Amino acid sequence: MEEPIIQARDLGICFAKGKQKKGRVKDLFVRRSANQKGAAAQDFWPLRHVNFDIFPGDAVGIIGRNGTGKSTLLRLITGVLIPDEGYVRREGRVAPLIALSAGFSGDLTGRENVNLVGALHGMSSKEIKSKFDEIVDFSELEDFIDTPVKHYSSGMKVRLGFGVITQLPHPILLVDEALAVGDAAFKRKCQVVIRGLLDQGRTLVFVSHSEGDLKKYCKRGIFLDAGTVVTDGTVQEALDSYKEAEERDTKRKAEKKKRQKAEKEAAERAAAPVLVPGPAEAAT
Numbered sequence: 001m002e003e004p005i006i007q008a009r010d011l012g013i014c015f016a017k018g019k020q021k022k023g024r025v026k027d028l029f030v031r032r033s034a035n036q037k038g039a040a041a042q043d044f045w046p047l048r049h050v051n052f053d054i055f056p057g058d059a060v061g062i063i064g065r066n067g068t069g070k071s072t073l074l075r076l077i078t079g080v081l082i083p084d085e086g087y088v089r090r091e092g093r094v095a096p097l098i099a100l101s102a103g104f105s106g107d108l109t110g111r112e113n114v115n116l117v118g119a120l121h122g123m124s125s126k127e128i129k130s131k132f133d134e135i136v137d138f139s140e141l142e143d144f145i146d147t148p149v150k151h152y153s154s155g156m157k158v159r160l161g162f163g164v165i166t167q168l169p170h171p172i173l174l175v176d177e178a179l180a181v182g183d184a185a186f187k188r189k190c191q192v193v194i195r196g197l198l199d200q201g202r203t204l205v206f207v208s209h210s211e212g213d214l215k216k217y218c219k220r221g222i223f224l225d226a227g228t229v230v231t232d233g234t235v236q237e238a239l240d241s242y243k244e245a246e247e248r249d250t251k252r253k254a255e256k257k258k259r260q261k262a263e264k265e266a267a268e269r270a271a272a273p274v275l276v277p278g279p280a281e282a283a284t
């Protein structure tokens with residue numbers, strides 16, 4: 001049987017509310033389990049007991065409401081975050097487009113960032129040189145390639161990030177909402193590139209709120225809710241499950257509002273003074 005390229009088992013991560021997650025490198029030396037942490041009351045688990053297998057060539061959409069741990073899951077897959085429970089195992093390197101800027105340094109120019117990010121992801125200077133024109137051409141930043149990235153718009157950063165990251169030869173591509181900021185022409189170009197990578201047998205894990213994009217790229221969908229996998233099936237099944245959860249939630253909220261309104265009205269009625277007719281009124 002084929003081996004998974006990404007495997008998550010009982011995966012969980014704990015954050016402290018109001019605090020930034022502990023640093024990765026420090027964490028390698030000071031490793032404490034979630035249960036041993038001090039401010040347990042402040043701890044929360046955006047993801048817990050998450051299990052899945054992703055196979056080479058899969059294109060998987062990660063679906064879920066805001067704050068349900070989709071980006072956190074991608075960060076766990078890349079190894080930027082370390083789980084507090086369970087594990088996520090990767091067979092092969094990851095090309096991550098998980099932040100708008102793809103890890104760029106604002107003070108460096110586009111050109112310097114291409115060299116830096118390419119090198120950080122393991123490209124040799126010869127490889128970067130050979131891909132450079134294609135990256136600049138794709139991102140349409142010829143006139144701005146020597147401008148510091150901090151002066152780029154979010155769309156420009158994503159274009160350059162997409163250009164660099166999709167040139168990496170790594171078998172796993174992670175994309176987090178990167179297409180959301182692009183205009184229609186950019187989206188069309190991305191579609192061609194992503195299709196090409198999938199045709200080469202790359203594996204895609206794709207976070208998006210766009211049903212259209214999810215259906216365009218992914219056959220499979222994982223719906224995350226309340227920190228865990230609720231549905232792992234076709235992208236349509238995961239989307240249906242997501243919509244059902246949304247409808248249930250909207251209904252629950254409406255019912256709660258109605259109940260609160262009724263309770264408030266009843267309390268107001270109970271507190272209102274009872275008007276007793278005076279003797280003159282009573283005589284008429």
Ligand SMILES: Nc1ncnc2c1ncn2[C@@H]1O[C@H](COP(=O)(O)OP(=O)(O)OP(=O)(O)O)[C@@H](O)[C@H]1O
Pocket residue numbers: 015016019020021046064065066067068069070071072073
């Ligand atoms: N580094 C961090 N430190 C502490 N809490 C964090 C950290 N990163 C994310 N969180 C919290 O973890 C939860 C999950 O966040 P995450 O960004 O993974 O959600 P998401 O599903 O990607 O949301 P969205 O759809 O809005 O992008 C949120 O409550 C968020 O505030």
